[in-house]
Amino acid sequence: MFLAFKELKYSKTKFALIITVVILITYLVYFLTSLANGLASSYTNAIEKWNSDQVIITVDANDNMMMSYMGQDDFDAYETSGSKTKLGLFPAVINNPFAENVLDSRVEVYFFGIDNDSFIKPSEQKDLTLTGNQVIVDEELQKAGYEIGDLFGVTGSTQQFEIIGFSTNTTYQTAPVVYMSLDTWQTYRYGSANTPDLFSGIVVKGQTNNLPSNLASYTTEDYISTLPGYTAQVLTFSVMIIFLIIITAFVLGIFIYVLTIQKTSMFGVMKAQGISNGYIGGSVIIQTFLLVAFGIIVGLVLTALTGIFLSNVIPFAVNIMFYLVITAAFFVFALFGGLFSVSAVLKIDPLKAIGG
Amino acid sequence: MKQLIDMTNVTKDFLQGDNVINALKETNFTAYEGELIGIVGPSGSGKSTFLTILGGLQKPTTGKVMLNGKPFSELDIKEKSKIRLEKIGFILQASNLIPFLTIKEQMVLYNKITKSKVNQPWMNELFQKLDVEKLKDKYPNELSGGERQRSAIAKALYHQPSVIFADEPTASLDTNRAYEVVKLLAKETKEQKKATIMVTHDERMLEFCDKVYVIVDGVLGQKTNNEG
Numbered sequence: 407m408f409l410a411f412k413e414l415k416y417s418k419t420k421f422a423l424i425i426t427v428v429i430l431i432t433y434l435v436y437f438l439t440s441l442a443n444g445l446a447s448s449y450t451n452a453i454e455k456w457n458s459d460q461v462i463i464t465v466d467a468n469d470n471m472m473m474s475y476m477g478q479d480d481f482d483a484y485e486t487s488g489s490k491t492k493l494g495l496f497p498a499v500i501n502n503p504f505a506e507n508v509l510d511s512r513v514e515v516y517f518f519g520i521d522n523d524s525f526i527k528p529s530e531q532k533d534l535t536l537t538g539n540q541v542i543v544d545e546e547l548q549k550a551g552y553e554i555g556d557l558f559g560v561t562g563s564t565q566q567f568e569i570i571g572f573s574t575n576t577t578y579q580t581a582p583v584v585y586m587s588l589d590t591w592q593t594y595r596y597g598s599a600n601t602p603d604l605f606s607g608i609v610v611k612g613q614t615n616n617l618p619s620n621l622a623s624y625t626t627e628d629y630i631s632t633l634p635g636y637t638a639q640v641l642t643f644s645v646m647i648i649f650l651i652i653i654t655a656f657v658l659g660i661f662i663y664v665l666t667i668q669k670t671s672m673f674g675v676m677k678a679q680g681i682s683n684g685y686i687g688g689s690v691i692i693q694t695f696l697l698v699a700f701g702i703i704v705g706l707v708l709t710a711l712t713g714i715f716l717s718n719v720i721p722f723a724v725n726i727m728f729y730l731v732i733t734a735a736f737f738v739f740a741l742f743g744g745l746f747s748v749s750a751v752l753k754i755d756p757l758k759a760i761g762g
Numbered sequence: 763m764k765q766l767i768d769m770t771n772v773t774k775d776f777l778q779g780d781n782v783i784n785a786l787k788e789t790n791f792t793a794y795e796g797e798l799i800g801i802v803g804p805s806g807s808g809k810s811t812f813l814t815i816l817g818g819l820q821k822p823t824t825g826k827v828m829l830n831g832k833p834f835s836e837l838d839i840k841e842k843s844k845i846r847l848e849k850i851g852f853i854l855q856a857s858n859l860i861p862f863l864t865i866k867e868q869m870v871l872y873n874k875i876t877k878s879k880v881n882q883p884w885m886n887e888l889f890q891k892l893d894v895e896k897l898k899d900k901y902p903n904e905l906s907g908g909e910r911q912r913s914a915i916a917k918a919l920y921h922q923p924s925v926i927f928a929d930e931p932t933a934s935l936d937t938n939r940a941y942e943v944v945k946l947l948a949k950e951t952k953e954q955k956k957a958t959i960m961v962t963h964d965e966r967m968l969e970f971c972d973k974v975y976v977i978v979d980g981v982l983g984q985k986t987n988n989e990g
Contacts, residue, residue, distance in 0.1 A: 407874075408867075408870070408871060408874040409860075409871065409874075412863055412867060413862045415862075416861070416862030416863075416901065417862060672860060672861065675852075675854060675858050676860070677843070678817065678819060678846070678854070678858075679846060679847065679850075679852050679858060680842075680843045680847030680848070680850065681843075681847060681875060682840070682843055682875075685875055756819050757814055757819050
């Protein structure tokens with residue numbers, strides 16, 4: 407510890423440069439993680455809120471719930487050990503060019519048509535009853551300036567909807583969700599003239615007992631991975647993050663290794679004087695640890711600041727679990743890099759210190 | 763007088779390709795407390811081999827080395843390392859100072875490693891004796907060659923070793939500085955009852971030595987005897 411600290415203190419500039427690199431990388435990693443997590447959550451928030459086990463849509467829909475059409479007979483034919491509920495899903499664009507209090511007059515949303523007693527109704531608004539044109543909307547619309555009692559229209563429809571409540575963490579494929587009764591949803595989806603009693607899918611809590619052959623079941627997780635772009639996006643971010651962690655390990659490992667090689671003759675002298683491999687190697691590891699720890703702390707602080715200033719602009723979500731795993735990975739990989747140098751220390755021959 | 767080093771029938775052979783090189787032919791050597799012993803010899807004569815075997819950095823091919831009356835050459839690497847740390851002081855050509863520690867910290871490092879207490883009175887005494895009091899908070903690169911070697915001697919004496927190995931301690935010094943350093947070394951050797959082995963190229967330094975040995979082609983022989 408003594409040796410490691412003293413050297414950090416003495417070679418401030420050298421180590422400051424290394425720490426800067428580590429800070430930049432850790433900052434990037436934590437920032438990307440928050441961004442990836444935020445993006446992923448904004449894809450799936452509304453689904454996760456269902457707390458469901460399975461999602462059922464028609465086989466013909468080919469993984470796309472918006473192209474799935476089901477009727478009451480399908481709902482009755484599907485049997486589960488738990489509970490099931492109908493869901494109508496369709497995208498819409500709020501089009502409200504005359505709203506004065508609203509920042510952005512056109513917003514892409516998803517309409518969820520649900521039964522009033524459905525378990526997929528946002529729990530914080532369980533007491534509100536959805537009738538007629540009344541809707542519960544995601545808090546993002548509240549941030550955009552909408553208030554309770556506001557009316558809005560949608561592109562391609564003459565219907566007007568009235569906001570009676572806001573729900574939290576209810577976005578679907580990054581867009582806010584608008585909850586309404588199934589009847590209202592059907593009117594929007596199929597028009598008022600001859601509205602069929604159709605909906606898109608069944609959300610299930612429990613196991614399947616009978617699955618008609620025209621229906622396909624997905625676990626909720628599988629269903630999420632069928633959302634367009636979701637898997638590609640999560641995979642891209644994950645690969646970037648994993649590689650950055652490995653790159654950090656290499657960069658640190660190489661830095662420490664070069665520093666160790668520079669100090670070969672000094673370590674030789676120290677060994678000749680009877681200072682053990684354990685002590686010298688230990689101080690190399692402690693240095694690596696300190697560099698990573700410092701980089702991580704500053705990286706986290708920067709990420710937190712970024713989150714505070716940018717969370718309204720970009721999807722930014724903190725997940726302590728992810729942070730812990732990444733932090734642990736940083737340490738493990740970096741110490742792995744440090745071990746290279748320790749093996750170099752072990753190989754230094756104290757004989758070289760006594761020339762003649 | 764107490765015998766501190768005793769080397770009996772030590773030889774060292776190297777294998778170079780298919781040839782066996784006798785780097786050190788059968789050598790017997792003893793050093794008593796209070797003795798400053800000079801070792802001279804041309805390059806490649808076996809001086810370093812001799813010193814590294816004494817210091818336990820390599821094993822003799824035959825024979826054994828006793829340190830403080832205890833067998834040293836037969837110990838394993840870890841134990842030898844421990845003995846070097848506690849019982850031997852090194853003063854090396856390029857000085858044995860660590861660049862990023864101040865002169866004081868060089869000494870404290872020993873306490874940190876051995877988890878012992880800093881011996882402040884002794885440290886101050888050494889600073890005064892070697893006239894490095896003003897340098898104690900400086901880093902080695904801020905010191906002149908002479909100051910560095912005086913500091914190195916202070917460091918070598920700090921943990922109160924029983925023997926001191928000095929490898930070309932005057933190599934980077936001008937004549938006056940060199941005399942000064944060797945005189946100090948001789949004085950401390952007497953006062954602290956150490957045995958000091960000094961390998962040197964510099965014949966002028968031998969006048970301070972109690973005994974002088976010459977190594978030529980791996981054969982150690984006593985040259986002169988200026989008892990003082």
